[in-house]
Amino acid sequence: MPSPLFARPVTRLRKAVYRLTVPLEMKHMRKLHPSFRMCPSDTRSEGFDVIWRGRHVTTIGSAAELAGRREGGDCFVVAAGPSVAEIDLRRLGEQICIGVNGSIVKAREAGRAFDYYVVTDRTFASDRFDLLREALVTPARCVFTFRVLSEICEREPELLDREGVHLLHEVNFVYGEPKRTPEDLDAWAESRPDLLLHDHARLRGGRVGFSRSLHSGVFTGQTVVFGAIQLAYAIGFRRVFVAGMDLGGSTGNYARFYEDGESTSRVRLDRDYDAHIAPSFELLDRVRRTDGFEVFNLAKDSRLPARTVPKISFDEALARAGQ
Numbered sequence: 001m002p003s004p005l006f007a008r009p010v011t012r013l014r015k016a017v018y019r020l021t022v023p024l025e026m027k028h029m030r031k032l033h034p035s036f037r038m039c040p041s042d043t044r045s046e047g048f049d050v051i052w053r054g055r056h057v058t059t060i061g062s063a064a065e066l067a068g069r070r071e072g073g074d075c076f077v078v079a080a081g082p083s084v085a086e087i088d089l090r091r092l093g094e095q096i097c098i099g100v101n102g103s104i105v106k107a108r109e110a111g112r113a114f115d116y117y118v119v120t121d122r123t124f125a126s127d128r129f130d131l132l133r134e135a136l137v138t139p140a141r142c143v144f145t146f147r148v149l150s151e152i153c154e155r156e157p158e159l160l161d162r163e164g165v166h167l168l169h170e171v172n173f174v175y176g177e178p179k180r181t182p183e184d185l186d187a188w189a190e191s192r193p194d195l196l197l198h199d200h201a202r203l204r205g206g207r208v209g210f211s212r213s214l215h216s217g218v219f220t221g222q223t224v225v226f227g228a229i230q231l232a233y234a235i236g237f238r239r240v241f242v243a244g245m246d247l248g249g250s251t252g253n254y255a256r257f258y259e260d261g262e263s264t265s266r267v268r269l270d271r272d273y274d275a276h277i278a279p280s281f282e283l284l285d286r287v288r289r290t291d292g293f294e295v296f297n298l299a300k301d302s303r304l305p306a307r308t309v310p311k312i313s314f315d316e317a318l319a320r321a322g323q
Contacts (some may be wrong), residue, residue, distance in 0.1 A: 001251075007069060011033075011196060011299035014034050015031075015034065018030075018034040019031070019261070023178075025178035026178055026179070027179065028173045029191075031050075032101065032150045033150050034154075036050075036051070036052060036114055036150040036153050038050055038149070038175055039051065044057060044059050044061065046062040046065060047059050047062065048061075048062070048167055050149060050157075050160055052153040052157045057153065057158075057161060058162075058266040060165040061165070061167070062166060062169075062214070063143050063168040063231065063234075066116075066143075066166060066168065066174075066235050067213070067214050067235065068234075068236055070236035072236065072238045073096075073239070073322075074096070074238075074240070075095070075098060075115075075232050075235075075239075075259045076092060076098070076241045076242075076317070077100065077225060077227050077240055077243070078099045078103040078106060078107070078243050078245065079100055079224075079242065079244035079245045079246075080101055080102040080105075080258065081244040081245055081246030081247070081249070081299055082244075082246055082256070083300070084103065084244030086314075087106075088110065088111075089106055089107065089112060089299065090110045092318075093120060095321055096116075097112075097117045098228050098231065099116070099118070100119065100228050101124050101223060102124075102128060102131050102257075102259075104117065104134050105257075105258040108134065111138055114135070114138065115141065116140060116141045116143060116228075117135045117138070117140040118143045118144075118168070118224060118231060119142075119144050119145075119146070119148050120145045120168065120170065120220065122145075122147040122150070124224075125144075125147075125148045125151035125152065127200040128256045129151070129152075132148075132151075132152065133156065133159060136160075136162070137159075139164070140164070141165075142164060142166065142225070143166045143167075144165065144168060145168050145169075145170060145173070146167060149167070153300075165238070169214070170217050170218055170219070170227070171185075171219050171220075172205065172206065172217075173215065173217075179205075180206075180207055182204065182206045185205070185206035186207050186281070189206070189209060192216055193199055194213055194216050195216055196210040196211075196283055197209045198282065198283055200273075200319055201279035201282075203275060208221075208276070208280050209280075210283040210284070211234075212233060212234065212291070212302055213234060214230075218230040221277060221280035221281070222277055222280070223277055226280050229284070229295060232257070232261065233293055238294065239293075239296075239320075240293075240296070240322065241295075241296050242295060244257065244298075244299060245279065245298075245302055246302050247273065247304060248273070248287035248295075249299065249302050249303050263268055276314055281304055282308055284308070284309060295309055295310075296317060297309040297310065297312075298311070298312065298314050299311070300313070
């Protein structure tokens with residue numbers, strides 16, 4: 001057995017060898033740990049058994065199990081942009097909250113637990129595992145992609161052995177299934193009434209979209225907030241207030257509210273904003289008109305213009321919530 005001194009280099013070598021064995025059409029699986037595996041559960045409908053180093057860790061649910069739990073109503077999505085520092089979550093009372101990534105720090109400061117907690121980015125799980133661990137020991141229903149689950153297993157797989165962990169599928173990034181070509185993805189998406197596609201925005205990998213169904217998966221929008229909004233839609237909420245969605249904003253401050261200049265995590269906003277993020281959020285106006293689903297941005301200096309996502313203050317959101 002290798003000593004701890006050499007354990008990490010050996011792990012890196014195994015990962016490198018594993019990635020070479022993964023075919024191109026499965027490239028979304030390449031960054032998984034070689035000892036991580038999932039398979040459909042025999043004991044839970046739509047559930048998945050999580051296997052780590054050949055041993056069963058836990059059985060988790062599909063995020064699709066959460067669909068239809070509400071019939072209308074409001075919720076708050078709490079992101080980690082700098083503007084969220086000005087918001088006191090204690091004022092939300094019993095309002096339903098969906099936290100994402102590092103916003104768990106805000107929940108801790110307010111002395112409350114999120115109702116749902118979403119992480120889709122493997123990099124966040126790797127770089128800020130301390131915050132992910134913090135969320136997993138709260139009562140929140142945790143909604144993760146398979147790549148996040150792999151990162152958890154690599155560090156503390158026992159954290160997953162709890163109720164309320166759900167696998168979130170992303171469109172064209174499904175565990176164990178080959179990626180569709182851009183042409184096949186467009187044809188598949190166009191055939192599904194639960195998927196809303198942008199009229200002209202098209203990425204190298206396929207069309208920009210919004211998903212009404214967690215069975216089909218969510219579109220990434222290259223930001224976890226967009227996935228959380230699609231989750232809120234599927235749960236059944238019809239009005240969502242988003243706090244901390246600065247996206248760099250007019251101030252040019254890319255730090256999360258809990259970071260200083262030295263610990264700021266890597267961000268890809270400048271690269272992704274025009275091609276991915278902006279057109280994804282443009283679809284929300286169509287969802288509002290067709291489905292009566294409204295989203296409001298509480299970050300007044302957000303990079304997203306008010307014509308894309310209407311901006312209101314936290315006080316105004318509190319006044320509207322529950323009406």
